[in-house]
Amino acid sequence: MHHVTRAIVALAFVGSLSAGCNANKKSSDESGAEDSPRAKKKAPSKVDLTTSLKDGYGGILGEFYEGMDEGKEGGGLFFSGAPHMPEEPDTFSAAWVGREAGIVLRRAVDKELPYTTVQARGHQCLLFHEGNLVRRLVFKIDDQSSEYAMSAAGDIILWYGAESGDPRQNEVAFFHKRRLKQYQVWEGSSPRRNEPPPEGLEGFINREARACLEAFGATNPMPGAPAAPPPPPDAPSAEAIPTIKIDRTEFEKGDAITVKLGVTLSPPEGQKYWITLIRPDAPDTDFGSWQYVASGASSHTLEATEPGDWEIRLHDVYPKYKTGRVLSRQRIKITGAKAAPAKAQNACSCSLGGAYWGPCERTGCQAGYTCSSRDDGGDGNCYCNCR
Secondary structure: OOOOOOEEEOOOOOOOOOOOOOOOOOOHHHOOHHHOHHHOOOOOOOOOHHHHOOOOOOOHHHHHHHHHHOOOOOOOEEEOOOOOOOOOOOOOOHHHHHHHHHHHHHHHHOOOOOEEEEEEOOEEEEEEEEOOEEEEEEEEEOOEEEEEEEOOOOOEEEEEEEEOOOOOEEEEEEEEOOEEEEEEEEEOOOOOEEOOOOOOHHHHHHHHHHHHHHHHOOOOOOOOOOOOOOOOOOOOOOOOOOOOEOOOOEEEOOOEEEEEOOOOOOOOOOOEEEEEEEOOOOOOOOOOEEEEOOOOOOEEEEEOOOOEEEEEEEEEEEOOOOOOOEEEEEEEEEEOOOOOOOOOOOOOOOOOOOEEEEOOOOOOOOOOEEEEEEOOOOOOOEEEEEO
């Protein structure tokens, strides 16, 4: 399993669009759409879109990437720790959206994706595609620039809008299973804010994308259509389902946690079981400190890390189950390490130091001292050493 230390997306474009007329019919859900402020149109520009985008059709997108390459935040959207998984996860993850949209962008900027322009709803659409499956879509209406990123299945995962001005107005919508799940806005280089999406925004995003996709003849699922229910989960990969067993449920920080699996794990060639220590309320698609479990193992050892409530989770084989499939789990508690025992105090107060010269044979040493090194002169004195 590989981790990605940085996953990024900043979607937009710059430039005007060429004029065009739309011969496509409106969908049945577009009645009254022309009354929306977003739907009002001005006379389109005569500048061709494909020549107005920067550096391999990067536009504002390219500006963001230049800033990222130089280690500057530059207004881009940054996400960390999201592994690359082409399949959309079952639960919403803005980090996954950012990672996958960033990959689509980079492929377009590097000219790995061919492009086609079409006319739809009175404006030009620039589509980057794999065959007839569109992965990136760019268009402009009035002063509002829009860009989309589509998943490997062709669904919208991110929409970015930028309105010209000083500072530039930016907004971004994250999608999951064809529904808008998170909306952010910001001005210029100011911090992004999570806000409720404006009324009608989701319909606008789907409607405009659908017009462009239909004009192109794309094989993408039509935006706004309900997502198909997920298929039933596959049966576990092993004949016998492993079960986590531990001798106790409370450990001190730094303790070794021996996890017994109940069976000997024999994954298929090229697949690996993996185990993680994670907070109990984290979704199954997340992972904390994790390790692969050796093939043929019937137990595995973890280290108790930070104090708190934790859960040990054994996941089915990777990469077959890329989004994480938990086979067994066990909650534990980790406490702080015990303090080292205090060193025993000497019974002697050592008020006279570690040793003194005194009449130990006649009167004995003070309490806590023992006699040693008698005086050969016979006066009965000796060294009294602190015990």
